[in-house]
Amino acid sequence: MKPDTTRPRTEAWRDVVEQRHSCRAFTDEVLDDALLTELFALAQRTPSWCNAQPWQVDLVTGPARHRLAAALEIAYDCRPPQWDIEPPVEYLGAHQVRRQAAGAGLYRATGVNRYDMAGRVAQMRRNFEFFGAPQVAVISVGSALGEYALVDAGGFMASVLWSAEFLGVAAIAQAAPARHSDLIRGALGIGDDHLVIGCIALGRADPDHQANQFRTGRAAPDEVLRMHRT
Numbered sequence: 001m002k003p004d005t006t007r008p009r010t011e012a013w014r015d016v017v018e019q020r021h022s023c024r025a026f027t028d029e030v031l032d033d034a035l036l037t038e039l040f041a042l043a044q045r046t047p048s049w050c051n052a053q054p055w056q057v058d059l060v061t062g063p064a065r066h067r068l069a070a071a072l073e074i075a076y077d078c079r080p081p082q083w084d085i086e087p088p089v090e091y092l093g094a095h096q097v098r099r100q101a102a103g104a105g106l107y108r109a110t111g112v113n114r115y116d117m118a119g120r121v122a123q124m125r126r127n128f129e130f131f132g133a134p135q136v137a138v139i140s141v142g143s144a145l146g147e148y149a150l151v152d153a154g155g156f157m158a159s160v161l162w163s164a165e166f167l168g169v170a171a172i173a174q175a176a177p178a179r180h181s182d183l184i185r186g187a188l189g190i191g192d193d194h195l196v197i198g199c200i201a202l203g204r205a206d207p208d209h210q211a212n213q214f215r216t217g218r219a220a221p222d223e224v225l226r227m228h229r230t
């Protein structure tokens, strides 16, 4: 949703932050280039170490998007993962509790029973067709700058998501397609000096789709915020 910019800045920002959520079903509407350029120009304001702005965006649409999705779906079905960045091995404690809650919300909304492995795989597989989004931004980062470049790129991805919400664009960050990072690099001519972090699918939300009928919660600030005064 697009906030009323005549309202105080905090109110407008609160709207963006509270309304944004991941979209897992898109319509066919293709976003126009001017809107996408505006979105990425806003996101480019992301701060980064030494202002190096180490991220790269490969925006894929039209036949190129369909080719990439088809290749990723086949890879998911019959090829071992080849991540550029190792995915988390296990989630522990509060992290696991939050992860399970998010997963349960999705499966409840889509009617997938937690023991229905085929249903869960089918939902997972939707990642590789970008949940039907007509355009997808592949985010990679120069590997030479080390792990802080990943921190910069994470900030950039968040900025893309906030900017999308502000402009009325539905979006979802996706690490899953990066499980075939080598394939993505090959398809888009992304050099070996870059690490594929993942994608951001962009488009218009299908508001009635069951996958869009749930919202995640957040930890209360005192679960993560430690005040040191004395």
Ligand SMILES: Cc1cc2nc3c(=O)[nH]c(=O)nc-3n(C[C@H](O)[C@H](O)[C@H](O)COP(=O)(O)O)c2cc1C
Binding pocket: 020, 021, 022, 024, 102, 127, 172, 173, 174, 175, 176, 177, 198, 215, 216
């Ligand atoms: C770096 C990153 C990677 C993600 N990868 C995936 C993914 O592969 N598939 C997916 O369905 N959601 C993915 N998500 C979306 C998260 O599940 C989602 O942001 C989280 O559950 C909070 O929900 P919300 O975005 O609706 O607030 C990813 C989010 C981030 C930030």
